[in-house]
Amino acid sequence: MPIVSTRRTTLAALSCLALAALSGSPAAAADLKTVVSGQLTVAYRTDDKPVSFIENGKPTGYIVEFAQAIGKELGKEVEFVSTNFESMVPAVKNEQYDTAAFGVLVTPEREAMVDFTTPVGYGEARLVSRKEAPIDKVQAAGGKTVAVTRGSALIPLLNKIAPDVTVREFPNVAASLNALLAGQVDGLFTGLATADRLVQQQAELMASQAVTSGIAAFPVAKTNPELLKALDDAIDKLMKDGTYTRLWTKWNPPSVEIPEDMYAEYPGMPHPEQK
Amino acid sequence: MREPHVPGVRFEAVDKFFGAHQVLHDITLDIPRGLTTCIIGPSGSGKSTLLRCTNLLERPQRGKIFVEGTEITAPSTDLDALRTRIGMVFQHFNLFSHLSVLDNVTLALRKVRRMKRPEAEALALEQLDAVGLKGFERRRPSALSGGQQQRVAIARALAMKPEVMLFDEATSALDPELVKGILGVMRDLAASGITMLVVTHEMRFAREVAGQVVFMDQGRIVEHGPPDRLFDAPESPRLTHFLDQVL
């Protein structure tokens, strides 16, 4: 399958899924309680390409499209609402959104607030640095200043791997990248897909090995266990029928592979077709 | 020593325009040293403008002005130094509203004359006492009556020990019962022998105090001479008409 899997094939696949959902519509899904009755209200981020971002005025990205597929499964229209990271989980808890289409890493603090579905990804990260001042391993970041997106769960991870590191938090990847290029920081620690994209775009940059950061899942209010159950079921189905694999291949460069843990979590999940 | 025949102020063929409008026409006049010269005339006659030319608050387009024999209209004139020699009192007092009475008087002494504060304050208190404002030095101008404010303004100007004093309708903004007090201060000052140039509507003051009276109308000097002659035997119909109206 070519990397640029056309939108049409994806849409065709999704509409097939939708038809299947409609024909075999489970009665439970129809009266599933959601924030806005009859639809799934989902928070997303506009700035986290390729996971969850905005393009041509429309929310898109592989977790966004995955959430759309889940909506079809549940027989509900998906309404995306852009939000910022810090208010995302509290808003889900307060039943403003049903869930968040973003790789929300599961942490004990967050688990105290909301329930999480089964995994939709495993966070992986790389340390990006300038070739003229290379940091070839994440472990070598000690004593250096490294840019990380604020509030990211990557910060404790980096502190654990390289305890002497100075973490400098930036509001977004663009600002982190500028600081790296301008020599204001020595490295940039970010998710795998973003790191690979940066290295691809900027010839003067290089990336370290990938390290695993944690489980990403959809948050759901503790008051709505029925929705959690429905989401879990839908996720399980989409994992096994190849939808997740297709979306992953569509949105990630070939170098970024589905983590082995995902195959272990969902036995029977198909691998991407090899070229 | 000063040469006795040099006038305190001399105007030579002074023309002043505001835009295209000519407000002073060919003014030639001597202000005798040590005497008070009162300028009278209807409003808009150019008398205030002439006064303001004396310390170059307004700069004439043509003609020359001399103060104590020095041409001040020359381009090389140090304006700030010149102005320390010419005190001015305004119709609306123009006290520095953010400063106390004492600081109003001492500011220029300290910042221009470079006096130390105690020295400047001693001199200021002396001047305030002379205008009858002992004990008011800590107040703000806004806490004073108009008459008191004008006394401070006079003390402020006199503290610089000027050679010439200019009064621009100094009593016109005062309540009638306060006018007399200020005129009294000005009368005492005139008696001290300083050169004074006074624009005023107070005809009695002009008659009693002035050594010379100048009548202006429409930007020109119509008549000038001793007060008795101007008030008792005006030569021009315009002055006759003016005196009929104000007396």
Add this chain to the structure above:
Amino acid sequence: MPIGLQRILDTFFDPQIMGQAFGTLIVTGLPNTLLLSILASLIGMVVGLFVATGLMAPRRLIRFPCRTYVDILRGLPHVLTIYLIGQGLPLAGLSIFGRDTYAYAALAIGLIEGAYMAEIFRAGLQSVERGQVEAARTLGMSGAKTFVYIVLPQGIRRVLPPLTGQFILVIKGTSLVFLLGLTTSQREIFSIAQDWAINSANLSPLTAAGILYLALTVPMTYAVNAWDRSMRAAPGSQR
């Protein structure tokens, strides 16, 4: 308790989370916020005064660039200006402050505030009556001395209330320093609160930060107002 109220309390006013957040907010955030506010205000006032006099200049050649400066910096979103200055300078190879985030941020916020303060100062300086200037000049004071001792103190006093409002905006505006990237110990009040909110998935740290901002701005407003009144009411005044 109604469920809605309970949710508000849980989300914004969780006493335990607020209590924990206050420690770091006061020890780390408050000094950083104050440092940046003071630096940015100082730069803003110097730039503001300078530009204000430029705005009043009789010569177009001076007036026009000052006008343009004010229009652009007041018109652009602050986020963009801070990026342009704080990241633009190092990207252009002009790392004048090395890696000192606060210096870049103070410069950027100061330049923005300078544009707002220029208009405030201009209004104040222009409100000083002509007679005040004439009185000073007739006493032999130079134009510069007249400006420093007469026009400036009177002009600034008249604009103290709007100037106070601008200082409050500076204090709150310092939170934008996060755009330029902060290490843990460099975080000011709002950054700490935001990080805390993300990690605790609760907005109470932001409420705690809000309380600190109020603790800074409300007393400042009252102090300036009291000062303002004491200067207007003359000592010994009966009028």
